[in-house]
Amino acid sequence: MHELSLAMSLLEVCEEEATRIGVKKIKTLIVEVGELSGVSVPALDSAFGIASRGTVAEGAALSIRNMPGTGWCLSCERAVRIQDPFRSCPDCGGSRILPTGGMEFCLKEFVCD
Amino acid sequence: MCVECGCGSSGKMPAKEHKGIAFSHRHAHGNDDTAPSKATPSGGTTGEDRRFSVEREILGRNNRLAEDNRAFFKEHGIIALNILSAPGSGKTTLLEQTILSLGGSLPLAVIEGDQETSRDADRIRSLGVPAVQVNTNAGCHLDAHQIAHSLEELSLSPGMLLIIENIGNLVCPALFDLGETSRVVLFSVTEGEDKPLKYPQIFRGADLVLLTKSDLLPHLDFDTAKAMNYLRSVNPSGEILPLSARSGEGMDRWVAWISAQREGAGAMSESPTRSGEAHGTPSGG
Numbered sequence: 001m002h003e004l005s006l007a008m009s010l011l012e013v014c015e016e017e018a019t020r021i022g023v024k025k026i027k028t029l030i031v032e033v034g035e036l037s038g039v040s041v042p043a044l045d046s047a048f049g050i051a052s053r054g055t056v057a058e059g060a061a062l063s064i065r066n067m068p069g070t071g072w073c074l075s076c077e078r079a080v081r082i083q084d085p086f087r088s089c090p091d092c093g094g095s096r097i098l099p100t101g102g103m104e105f106c107l108k109e110f111v112c113d
Numbered sequence: 114m115c116v117e118c119g120c121g122s123s124g125k126m127p128a129k130e131h132k133g134i135a136f137s138h139r140h141a142h143g144n145d146d147t148a149p150s151k152a153t154p155s156g157g158t159t160g161e162d163r164r165f166s167v168e169r170e171i172l173g174r175n176n177r178l179a180e181d182n183r184a185f186f187k188e189h190g191i192i193a194l195n196i197l198s199a200p201g202s203g204k205t206t207l208l209e210q211t212i213l214s215l216g217g218s219l220p221l222a223v224i225e226g227d228q229e230t231s232r233d234a235d236r237i238r239s240l241g242v243p244a245v246q247v248n249t250n251a252g253c254h255l256d257a258h259q260i261a262h263s264l265e266e267l268s269l270s271p272g273m274l275l276i277i278e279n280i281g282n283l284v285c286p287a288l289f290d291l292g293e294t295s296r297v298v299l300f301s302v303t304e305g306e307d308k309p310l311k312y313p314q315i316f317r318g319a320d321l322v323l324l325t326k327s328d329l330l331p332h333l334d335f336d337t338a339k340a341m342n343y344l345r346s347v348n349p350s351g352e353i354l355p356l357s358a359r360s361g362e363g364m365d366r367w368v369a370w371i372s373a374q375r376e377g378a379g380a381m382s383e384s385p386t387r388s389g390e391a392h393g394t395p396s397g398g
Contacts (some may be wrong), residue, residue: 005252006171007176009174010171013169013171018152023163035151047155095347105170105171105396106168106170106291107171109155109165110163110164110165111162112163
């Protein structure tokens with residue numbers, strides 16, 4: 001449900017950057033979304049479609065780069081792959097894991113005519 | 114222009130006149146110094162397309178505003194509690210009983226979040242405590258921006274207790290840092306024992322979990338030990354306190370917990386997990 005406000009924040013950044021560099025229309029946004037970020041990509045996509053109307057990014061495509069979730073297991077003392085911030089260590093089963101990657105939600109680039 | 118309140122693009126918003134300390138909400142918009150523009154041509158043009166490198170975190174705005182709120186609270190020794198739960202877990206009743214238990218022993222203000230109506234703020238005001246009602250309409254959570262504006266409306270004083278009753282929702286409010294000192298999550302015994310497993314994010318971020326409506330336990334099949342185990346599995350470090358605002362059970366310990374927060378405020382530094390881990394998720398606001 002909060003993806004609408006995330007889409008609006010994304011569009012606000014687009015408007016600022018487009019104004020600054022004198023771009024009238026954005027065709028594609030390249031956005032990194034981490035696996036542990038809590039962002040639902042389908043919900044973001046539909047919210048973006050609605051919120052972008054009348055903006056510099058109206059009709060623009062969202063190109064999503066999915067970033068894998070990683071963590072540091074304090075018990076195993078090594079990096080582990082996690083797909084959910086609340087799951088246990090895939091090796092030792094412990095819950096003492098610090099997320100280290102996959103929290104991204106970042107506008108990397110946009111493409112214009 | 115700010116999409117939420119239209120209060121200008123980058124300048125400071127004048128604080129309202131108060132007898133006490135005043136909060137001046139500045140909008141951390143992208144063209145602030147804190148968020149320099151980075152849009153630069155990044156090459157790789159295909160045909161007539163031009164690519165621009167931006168590299169900007171989208172969560173920026175809410176988190177920057179939350180940090181402003183947090184710095185303000187810390188500077189003035191204000192304890193801000195973000196109260197979260199599912200609808201109907203007893204947040205407003207707890208607030209009423211907390212106000213009565215404190216008996217005017219410390220300066221207090223309340224920010225009430227609801228989709229619609231000022232019913233909750235009216236309940237708090239009827240007890241003589243200043244309250245601001247935030248109606249989010251379609252919104253499912255409070256954000257740092259709404260808190261900043263609410264602070265402008267309240268008469269604040271150093272060392273006061275500010276209670277923020279968030280929207281009844283176990284999902285979205287977990288993602289939005291308000292700049293609070295502590296998070297308190299209510300989990301009523303009329304809910305299933307496995308709520309913490311089904312909504313782990315909100316329980317994981319809790320500094321204190323209040324197991325509310327404990328007076329109803331004799332009438333329910335609720336397995337307290339099982340619920341505690343589930344809570345511990347998602348949040349090994351948070352405190353858990355059974356409580357009934359109706360019977361008064363546990364209220365003394367809850368009030369003592371609040372007092373301990375205030376006593377620690379002078380020397381309290383921000384917990385690294387608060388902004389680094391628990392709130393490290395996007396929250397555009």
